Amino acid sequence: MTRLGQLAGTLFDEQAEYTDRFARPRLVTHARDGNPINRVEYNPLLLEGRRQA
Numbered sequence: 001m002t003r004l005g006q007l008a009g010t011l012f013d014e015q016a017e018y019t020d021r022f023a024r025p026r027l028v029t030h031a032r033d034g035n036p037i038n039r040v041e042y043n044p045l046l047l048e049g050r051r052q053a
Contacts, residue, residue, distance in 0.1 A: 018043075025041065027039075028040070
């Protein structure tokens, strides 16, 4: 539990702050050729934080 508290207070917090400020998830509605794709692109740091949680 202590380890989780340390991670939440440091790594997760840093990743969340960076993502909130600079790398929010982005909705991509169309591919380069114009076809609809409707997908969300996530920052790799956000995905890493989710994987570690």
